[in-house]
Amino acid sequence: MASNDTIADMLTRIRNANLARHQVVEVPSTRMTRNIAKVLRDEGFIDEFSEAGEGINRNIVISLKYKGRRRQPIIRKLERISKPGLRVYSRRNNLPRVLGGIGVAIISTSQGVMTDRDARRQGVGGEVLCYIW
Secondary structure: OOOOOHHHHHHHHHHHHHHOOOOEEEEEOOHHHHHHHHHHHHOOOEEEEEEEOOHHHOEEEEEEOEEOOOOEEOOOOEEEOOEOOEOOEEOHHHOOOHHHHOOEEEEEEOOEEEEHHHHHHHOOOEEEEEEEO
16 A cells, blocks of 8 residues: 555554564665664664565565563654644754653754754754654
8 A cells, every 4th residue: 555654654664563563564665764764773773674675666674673571662652743734844953852862853854864963963954754762
């Protein structure tokens, strides 16, 4: 099923796989979903990701991370902020802080997709895609 909002689709698939304690989850591959997966990996929320398939059937295979013997998910919450019907933008001087800096806001800037921390460091604002903690 093709979704208009590939980012919301990606976050929902990760959220559902986390709840079911799956090790891997497949997400349709777009430049944006690849960039978000890169940020999630760099921030330590997921283990690794790779691409599978070819052409229009290309997917990103994301390996999820759990901690402890009871396999508690590392990702506690994923929340979509900017939606196709209501875009949310933020200037560089008032980028959101998620849970006082414990969580991460993923921002799409003119310099690429990055965390709120990196955007603040580089002095750029952009579209607030999602919060994760």
